Amino acid sequence: MTEAVLEIAGLCKRFGALLATDNVNLELRAGEIHALIGPNGAGKTTLMQQISGVLSTDSGSIRFLGRDVSNLGVAARARLGLGRTFQISSVIPEFSALRNVMLAVQSRQGTSMRFFSSTRSDRSLIEPAMENLVRVGLADRAATAAAEMSHGERRRLEIAIALALDAKAFLLDEPMAGLGPEGTKALTNLLSELRNVAPILLVEHDMDAVFSLADCVSVLMSGRVIASGPADEIRKDATVRTAYLGGGA
Amino acid sequence: MTRENVVSIVLLCGLLILPFVAQAAGYPFYMTLATRMAILAVAAVGLNIALGLGGLVSFGHAAFFGIGGYAAGVIASHAMNGEHLLGFAVPASMPVAWLIGMLAAGLVAIVTGLISLRTSGVYFIMITLAFAQMIYYFAISWPAYGGEDGLSIAMRNSFPGANTARPSDLFLVSFAILLVVLLFFWRLRDSRFGAALQAARQNEGRVAAVGIEPFPIRLVAFVLSAMITAVAGAMYAELNRFVSPSMLSWTMSGELIVLIILGGVGRVVGPVAGAFVFVVLEYWLGGLTERWQFFLGLMLLAIVLFSPGGLMGLLAGKARHD
Numbered sequence: 398m399t400e401a402v403l404e405i406a407g408l409c410k411r412f413g414a415l416l417a418t419d420n421v422n423l424e425l426r427a428g429e430i431h432a433l434i435g436p437n438g439a440g441k442t443t444l445m446q447q448i449s450g451v452l453s454t455d456s457g458s459i460r461f462l463g464r465d466v467s468n469l470g471v472a473a474r475a476r477l478g479l480g481r482t483f484q485i486s487s488v489i490p491e492f493s494a495l496r497n498v499m500l501a502v503q504s505r506q507g508t509s510m511r512f513f514s515s516t517r518s519d520r521s522l523i524e525p526a527m528e529n530l531v532r533v534g535l536a537d538r539a540a541t542a543a544a545e546m547s548h549g550e551r552r553r554l555e556i557a558i559a560l561a562l563d564a565k566a567f568l569l570d571e572p573m574a575g576l577g578p579e580g581t582k583a584l585t586n587l588l589s590e591l592r593n594v595a596p597i598l599l600v601e602h603d604m605d606a607v608f609s610l611a612d613c614v615s616v617l618m619s620g621r622v623i624a625s626g627p628a629d630e631i632r633k634d635a636t637v638r639t640a641y642l643g644g645g646a
Numbered sequence: 647m648t649r650e651n652v653v654s655i656v657l658l659c660g661l662l663i664l665p666f667v668a669q670a671a672g673y674p675f676y677m678t679l680a681t682r683m684a685i686l687a688v689a690a691v692g693l694n695i696a697l698g699l700g701g702l703v704s705f706g707h708a709a710f711f712g713i714g715g716y717a718a719g720v721i722a723s724h725a726m727n728g729e730h731l732l733g734f735a736v737p738a739s740m741p742v743a744w745l746i747g748m749l750a751a752g753l754v755a756i757v758t759g760l761i762s763l764r765t766s767g768v769y770f771i772m773i774t775l776a777f778a779q780m781i782y783y784f785a786i787s788w789p790a791y792g793g794e795d796g797l798s799i800a801m802r803n804s805f806p807g808a809n810t811a812r813p814s815d816l817f818l819v820s821f822a823i824l825l826v827v828l829l830f831f832w833r834l835r836d837s838r839f840g841a842a843l844q845a846a847r848q849n850e851g852r853v854a855a856v857g858i859e860p861f862p863i864r865l866v867a868f869v870l871s872a873m874i875t876a877v878a879g880a881m882y883a884e885l886n887r888f889v890s891p892s893m894l895s896w897t898m899s900g901e902l903i904v905l906i907i908l909g910g911v912g913r914v915v916g917p918v919a920g921a922f923v924f925v926v927l928e929y930w931l932g933g934l935t936e937r938w939q940f941f942l943g944l945m946l947l948a949i950v951l952f953s954p955g956g957l958m959g960l961l962a963g964k965a966r967h968d
Contacts, residue, residue: 449855451851470854470859471851471854471855472853472854472855472856472857472858472859473857475854475855475856475857476857481855483851483855487849487851487852487855488849488852489844489845489848489849489852489853490848490849491844491848492841492844492845492848496841499841500841500842500845500853500856500858501856501857503838503841503842503858504856504857504858505857508838509838509839509841509842509858509863510838510839510866511837511838511839512833512834512837512839512840513833513834513837514833514837514838515833515836515837516836516837516838516841517836522838558856562856562857
């Protein structure tokens with residue numbers, strides 16, 4: 398078994414009386430897609446925010462690439478290679494698709510304190526950015542402002558941004574949400590290839606997508622992981638079926 | 647050439663040529679008006695870095711404007727009386743005044759920025775206002791440099807190769823500063839730093855998620871912004887041969903914001919267009935009625951309602967954001 402890229406142990410988060418994350422243990426190994434499923438309010442997004450650093454952690458640890466990142470901020474974790482997409486697409490609306498990705502390239506190069514040279518003709522930014530737009534199939538939309546892109550395109554743009562960060566792990570929060578069947582299919586294919594670039598921790602409600610993609614599934618209920626294991630086992634698991642899959646899945 | 651470039655060049659050439667035409671035609675006073683436009687435009691270009699690019703609505707830039715003004719005034723008065731300043735014989739030279747003004751404003755901006763940039767929105771506006779008011783009352787209660795009465799500059803500081811007592815020379819120096827800061831703003835906007843700053847204005851969470859900390863980016867922008875506004879303040883004091891706490895008052899901060907909104911937020915020559923309209927209204931309408939600011943208010947209202955891109959939006963179309 399390969400060593401875990403992302404290792405979460407005993408993670409807790411409390412909001413007042415609500416235990417939103419209750420002693421969660423989770424591992425993400427190289428080359429795999431690990432899906433996180435559970436009903437609304439189960440604490441999936443809270444967990445994702447704790448991993449990405451938006452929310453602090455009350456107890457437990459988050460190890461990424463063998464390093465404890467529990468006390469690092471969002472930007473520091475991103476620089477280490479945690480590439481994140483948001484539940485509601487989060488891009489720079491007035492920037493073109495290309496400039497959105499260029500921002501990630503510039504971050505990876507660690508050069509945001511350059512004041513004079515224009516980015517408009519900077520090939521060291523444009524070329525890698527364009528490459529990543531091509532990988533997600535947005536090459537012909539490079540000059541379009543993110544605000545004017547379709548919902549599905551913004552989803553893919555976020556993935557291109559994560560790719561440009563040279564992510565060592567992807568955290569994808571409901572990437573299929575709001576996509577039509579065509580869009581879901583295209584994105585499923587993209588994610589399937591993406592796992593070879595870096596492992597994916599995937600929060601998703603679309604069960605067809607989850608079970609066609611995931612190697613591993615964890616089921617979250619009221620902040621606890623109630624089941625975790627290979628995808629086919631979870632599909633058969635009786636507690637999961639009554640808790641979440643409605644018995645019929 | 648884009649329409650924005652054409653409009654920019656026409657505006658700047660107009661500002662450069664018209665006062666000399668007026669002078670030749672026997673209206674030398676326009677030279678002073680044009681100098682005032684150029685200086686206010688420089689101050690607004692400074693604020694435009696924080697406000698236009700970074701979305702940081704500083705309601706305290708009068709502090710930096712006034713600090714620059716006092717730098718010029720203090721140096722001139724010490725040189726006049728042959729006194730040393732903090733143990734140094736500081737030459738009565740404009741570049742020295744700019745440098746000292748920039749340093750002082752930069753230091754104040756670092757301290758106030760470290761605190762105020764932890765807030766956003768209306769809290770940021772109020773904190774920057776509060777800091778500026780503190781400096782305003784400090785100047786009022788500091789008798790060494792005139793306190794409430796202000797400080798007259800008997801003889802303007804010098805500039806190499808120019809006779810700063812001559813209005814046209816003072817104008818050319820001011821105009822040259824304007825060109826330099828416009829060039830700086832333009833390069834900054836398209837730079838990597840500018841990309842991060844503008845991105846942080848639009849979506850702070852996304853900027854952090856790609857690994858760029860928004861805070862230091864904003865702090866640097868705030869400090870650069872303050873330093874440019876300080877140079878404008880120094881020139882403003884030279885022009886009026888007078889510096890007083892009124893340069894530090896909150897109405898001055900408001901005027902700078904008005905200039906930017908009139909001209910076009912975040913547009914390179916927006917502050918020039920804004921300063922042009924502002925000074926013209928102030929002069930002509932001010933000659934007709936004391937209540938000229940009523941009409942300024944109407945104009946501001948019309949711009950905000952019908953052309954949110956300001957005069958540059960009207961003249962040159964929407965800003966390019968690719």
